Amino acid sequence: MKRGIHMHAQGSVLLGVDPLVLLDHYEIDYHHSYAQDSPFFVGLSKKKLLGSCCTECGYIYATPRSHCMECGAATDWCELPLTGRVHTFTTCYFGGEVFLDETPFTLILVEFDGVDSLFLARLKGMEPSTVHIGLPVVARFAKTPSFKVTDVWFEHTHR
């Protein structure tokens, strides 16, 4: 907002004249509510990985949802194991603009014993060429929470 006003005061930034192209900067503050997913993010700050267990059909979701997509019943929060395995992976050498500074980074989908669905996270501390499907991994948590899903990541474990 401030910058927009500033630019109007200074005039427009022209990027081209034929055709006429202006630089138009915009940014916003958005009130992103986690709403019913909030306990998951609070859980991360307590070094807990919270999934959802269906009270009716028993389906267990690694990525939480407050209602079961199998049967429609409400779910309960349940603690997931902190160790799992790499279900699949990739190392990204490019990315969306906000993540470019963080490249290369490795993404994994984690599978947990006794849990029906998967969880997306980053894998840290591994040479990309040594990552493979089935690799045992353990959850690590940020000391200072930022209340984002990146408050949890995974590392290779030998157990």
Place this chain on the structure above:
Amino acid sequence: MRPVYMISGGITKFAKAHINKDFRLMVKEAYDYALRDVPRFSKDMIDGAVGSYFSDHFTRQLKAASMVQDYLGLCPKPSKRVEGGGATGGLCFQSAWEAIASGRMNCCLAFGFETMSRVNTWKGNEFIALASDTNFDFPVGGFYSGYYAMMVQRHMYEFGTTVEQLAMVSVKNHVNALCNPYAQKAKRLSVKQVRESPMVATPLTMEDICTMSDGAATCILASEELAAKVCDRPVRIAGVGSGSDTMRMADRPHDKVMLLPHEQESDYLHLRYPGVHSFRGGRMAGKLAYEMAGIRNPLEELSFVELHDAYTSSEIQTYEDLGLCKYGEGGRFVESGAPFMADVNYGLDIPKAGRLPVNPSGGLLACGHPVGATGLMQAVFAFWQLQGTTSKHLGDDTLQVQQAKRGLIHSHAGTGTYITVSILEAT
């Protein structure tokens, strides 16, 4: 439901940037081309329109389809916008089909566009990644190429698919596009060059991934009566289907395969489906479209396919979803030569080319992917194939599939969250 026909189409060349044309002018060019191709047709026969574009972030103009509607001089006729990620164009085509099949309209225009050049490539990737869950997926490193890379890693693990097989798709589609003047990125490539191009997300390189584009496309759909009156060679839309899957890949089940008529449960005794290696929504879309069109064995009954190859890997995954081969055989399907054009030299050692050409146009990999236009571009190419008019429209008949009777077009969103399949037939 009434029979529905496509009577004309047009494309505004897909390019990295059309800085001198906004979305209204891009659509107008494709629209005027379509009108010129049916001289006995006139604008007043259009009962309404459906517009398609993917992202308000890219356009920076909400209600942009309304501006196209007035630019084309179609006010006050019915109009709406359809949006469904990468499948926006396919959904738009089917929405126009619905308007006629239901009897609500006798003629409906489908138009689509995207203007992706106004931001840099990596901001564009960020905009696209916002079409993933913003609580759980986007913040981890939201990047569609990363999501597709994870899917193909699992496909390679389950089925032994190789990066060389992926690269063959890239070679095929880029070479096909050499004879398509509407394409953005036609070129001759080798498997080695695909593998040696910069790594984006392992195992996908720059040449495994489509580019962003500016472009537009239009299709005119009509009732049987109107089509017979104004068009010498209308093309019948014989079947439509669509499907969906969970927004987050992590939530996909690991269950049983949804079978097509030519498959049996014993084909997939140990396969946990769809997992992240297959697109259940694509299988659903294909199944519904085949049922409506009366197709029992797609490999035998289709003449060509234009499918959503945003990634070389997703082309291989889609062969399987559409039942062109069994699940797990997609890599070998491309190696067999089946999806190549019979008479095009690819510089590859292919056993037997041309059984069922896939993406003769060059697909998204070579044509580019101006999202809202892409699914309609596929329909226009399929229309020209089935009319036998590719040489008239492309200036060259290299890409004409001989005796093309029936074509399939496939439009795909997200990590497989919305998918459409439409079957077109020559008359």
